Amino acid sequence: MPDFTDKLRPSQPDGPTTLARERQQSKISVDELSRHLLSSDGFLERQARVLPILQREPMLSKEKQQNLSRPERFKLGLARAKLLRRLTDQHQWSHEDYKMAEYLVDDVSPYFLHMEMFVTTIREQASEAQRAYWLPLIEEWKIIGAYGQTELGHGSNVRGLELEARWDSRTKEFVLHSPTLTASKWWNGSLGRIANHSIVVAQLLLPKPGSPDQYVSHGPHPFIVQVRDMKTHQPLDGVVIGDIGPKYGYVTMDNAYMLFDNFRIPHSAMLCRYSSVNPETGAYTKPEQPALVYGSLTYVRANIVHHARLVLARAVTVAVRYTAIRRQFQDRDSDKSGPEMSVLDYPTVQIRILPLLATTFALHYTGLAMRSVYQTTRNDVEQGDFRSLAHMHSMSSGLKSLCTMLAADGIETCRRALGGHGFGGGSGLIQLNNDYLSKPTVEGDNWMITQQVAAYLIKKMTAAAKSPNTPGADKTEAGFKDFIRNKQSAGQRQSVHDVLNRDQDIVKSFGLRATALAYDVYEQRVLKKQSWNNLLIQLHKLSKAQSQSILVATFYEALSTDNTLPNSSKDIMWDLYRLFALHTMENEGYEFFRCNAVSQADLNNLPARVQDLMARIRPHAVKLVDSWMIPDYLLDSALGRYDGRVYEDLYNRAHRLNPLNSITFNPNYWEEEIVKGSGDNGSGILSKL
């Protein structure tokens, strides 16, 4: 309906004018930089190809989704997942194409577990015969599966799982049984309302040899189990399943609870590529190489690290564009005649956003490095060489913890830097924040898994300390030996690292600080026999230091050696490297200073240097975020639109897309009626309780 607001325009200078000016003032070639960042694996080409297909589908419009109730929003999520699957057939999409579509639609798919963990587990843990039977059913979507490991009472500690799979030697079956309420499966995605099959991880109980009435647990093992009827889609007898209810995010995922009551499954249900039970004797065969089980988890973690850059880039894109457009107050030192200042010109805004902009690039290069370490290690393992496995595992754990934390906290920092409008649905950061906040917990709680990093480093340091004068078995150990030899030869002295002037010295300084922390922890745990529990906080700090050191080193390495880096952005990329590293150093100043990784004079100069770097990066900020090539459709943000029409879009969303505005309320408290003219005396509201 037309009204007088149609002709209103935002006050000047408006968003498009401001962004055009921003884009003029930087010489960066967005095309070149985005190709450098995103074209090596066909990402850009794929994005350009898939996006228009999605934008044609009304079902995939994001306009009103924020208003729906949980059941409605879930239904929409399933409808979209179905559509994407059909589009895959229609356009003959590869798996990568499909992933791109999922990324752009930005709903967590209720099919996710079917397409990832369910099929992966069958591939990796099923015997050849089992694979031959199940894989065609899965790939042709004849069955839909999920992955049931975590329980109500147990997550990270897999050995503590309570669900039992007891071998019945009489009938040659396993009996699945939940002995307690805490044994209920919980959080298992795609299982709550969708899947009819599931991998179920349960304690394998076998009769004790010699005394068949007593059972011994052989630890958690995976089984494939049908849980719902193929026709009615109702749970089978002896199985109770449901969705666990509303969550902070992940609204389109049916995370499940699931309980079993003496539910019988055949011998063939146990996935037996590695361990198996002899159906005749009930005897157990152990896996040959237990470390292999780490494989898929590490893969998932490596992917989380790589993905973190795009997640953070989304938030930073919105923040940079909007704070460039948004104006607030005049400069205090100015004559106050010009327009208000662009918020991005305030150092208090820069210090929140620009280090995060730098972080997107740090995450990018580290993600690439993590992937290549994964590939190398995988090849080694295929060749029967397991030596690099522990290193990769430690690296992926530490980076997963640090990178997801940087991204999750970064999204929220960006959202708050947007001021009031950051809180509104038009910011585009709300679902992102809600969904991504699961990441610091899933696939290894960020605090828990840092212990694995520290344990690995303590082991390495212990080995290094045994014979500091021999060559180390690998780079880490060699570095540790250097440190120990230097420690023995020198007393307290000034830092030799010139972090303000030499880029490579920054790398060394980060390395020294991580190594010094590793040595401290080694000293306290191994030499002074301190309790593990008392050291947990330091272990966490050690893991963080080690991972920050990797981020800085790979960033430096990439800029020094990558010849696809375009000339037009070289200088600015080095400034971003310095900003990321020195801002991190400033935050952890004490740790660097303590071990002489930085001098006190340099430490005192860090804030000024950081501010100087931000001033140098500031003019390029808009083009730098442009280079991440995040389409408006994915951003779904009035504040972050490429064209800068912020206020028009905010108003359009409020005025035209908001279903609440089609309802007139009766505001008088003495009248029970809520919707004006409905004549409903309030019973309609109450009846739904």
Place this chain on the structure above:
Amino acid sequence: MPSPPPDWVKALKPSGPQGSELLAQERAQSNINIDKLSELLHTKEALDRQQKMLSLLEPEKVFDKSQNHTLGRVERLQRSLAKAKRLQQLAEENQWSMEELHAANELIGEPTPYGLHASMFLVTLREQGSPEQHKLFLERAAKYEIIGCYAQTELGHGSNVRGLETTAIWNQEDQTFTINSPTLTASKWWIGSLGRTANHAVVMAQLFIGGKNFGPHPFVVQVRDLKTHQPLENVYVGDIGPKFGYNTMDNGFLLFNNVKIPHINMLARFSRIEKETGKYIRPALPSLVYGTLTWVRSNIVLQSGGVLARGVTIATRYAAVRRQFQDRDAEPSAGENQVLNYKMVQVRLLPLLASMYALHFTGRGMMKLYQENQSRMKAAASPGQNSRGPGPEELRAGADLLADLHATSCGLKALASTTAGEGLEVCRRACGGHGYSSYSGIGSYYADYLPTLTWEGDNYMLTQQVARYLLKSARAVLSGKAADNDTSRILKTYLDRRDKGASFDVLEEDKDIVEAFAWRTAHLTFEALKHRDAEKRSWNSLLVDFWRLSTAHSQYLVVRNFYEAVSSPELAQALDPETKTLMHALFRLYALHTLEREAAEFFSSGAVTVRQITLTRTTAVMKLLDEIRPHAISLVDAWAIPDWQLDSSLGRSDGKVYEDLFRRASQENPVNDLVFDPYPWNAAILKNEAPKSKL
């Protein structure tokens, strides 16, 4: 709702030891007198009031919370209005006092569409209206015959009130004002209770008389018809849409197309226009206006402890019930360890536990100061005050009774709300996977609280006002014209001892901890002064330094207030010696943990040595965690937050975490009523339902 589970499920119990047993054990191992501590924190009167309100609200079906997380936005707001109506009916029936209504709102735990009417609309009419206007607007508003809101913020302007674009032009010929929105960015935006509920608004607009701008002023404008509840002609008003939180509030937008209102509608207690001549009369006492803001900010500080307490209560109780892994150094036969025994969990939760006490005592100190100042102000309302320019920027340090309090309230508002807001998220993450469930009770509460970090002064913007005040105080100290207050004292102390250096024994002496915080603030103040006055650096380039300075100053204030509270005779009288010792331990934990986190500033200012920081980190904080750990549950129990208010499976006072999570998932979750067709090539979403688009 879904049908109840089969008997074999009903018979299941969580694996032992049960949550209830673990919490009982926790409570047995601490001999804190919880009731005494509760009374010290809240007063007996407030605890009784809470109990009374709880017994009235909990049985009413309309206040049921079970579907809060499931409903769509439209239904949710309808429900919220129903709650607001019922609450107002109860208030009338039972003749509730303001405190009682406030307590009831706290228990319900989410904003309602009457929120801004009951607070800002009534307050503004009362404080800024003339007696005649009270009769015309306030009396009807108090009876809810008209329902209003407070419309200041615009689409393009928030903190910078002088930048507002809505105009009010005085028409001498017919003695009216024309209210107009010249641009789209002039649209009022974020205005609570306006979107669908209010029929009136106090509108802040730039006053123009004869082409001259007199700055923003408040006008009462009717926006909807009292009968049809439809917008009046040339008024465009609506709800701004879904948000991160606060979705039970109808935050609104509002545009005017040259709407005329009579002379009487400009609130005229302070500034006004002479009807006959069109002459503008200046405000008599401008400071009173920002006195209200100081009061609002002081309230945010006071409430922040309780906000954080909700998260800490939930996370601490759940960490005592939840068990994970065996202790790496324990016997293999030992059961799994309570998560709360892990140092990694303690170091996240216990400093927050200390913070909630710190903020609470600080908020009380703040309020006391405010009230003292109010009565002194009233007594000293001298004519000399007229010469001061409007607004906080123009204050002269030392000359004004309110200046110190104003700066204090700005800095503490920023620190306290940031600590509480971020603390809630730390608590949520400390709950592991279940923290992500809505049934944890933290997520939506956090989302509802977050705007507090932005409204009543954005937390980053505010720090400039603190820095400005400290710089002025420092200049006054240097020129020998310092006011007699604590800020001047710490600056002088620093100047006197700067050459000799500090030697604070922060590891042994509580008093020295306070002095070390003061030292760091003074050091940063004089550093900033050097940059600004000697080096002539631009204001803009110093904003980051100012923000650090403000944070340091506010941390000092919290540490000082906490120290004064735990050393006070009132506390000694109210608590047994053991609980009192524990309060000191909380003080030390808050202070030393903060000191350790801000280590670089402490040693570069020379307040402490690197060795002291190392000892703080490796020894002192660890010992404090050990000392406080056994009392953690009692310390959150003492906060006395009712289960109904917490609305959390994880934080239940009886420890029945898993039973409750399961009950809600299986019984209160409407998704489980739906049977889906899972196959992609069937377009139908539900079994036996025709496909339809739900957009």
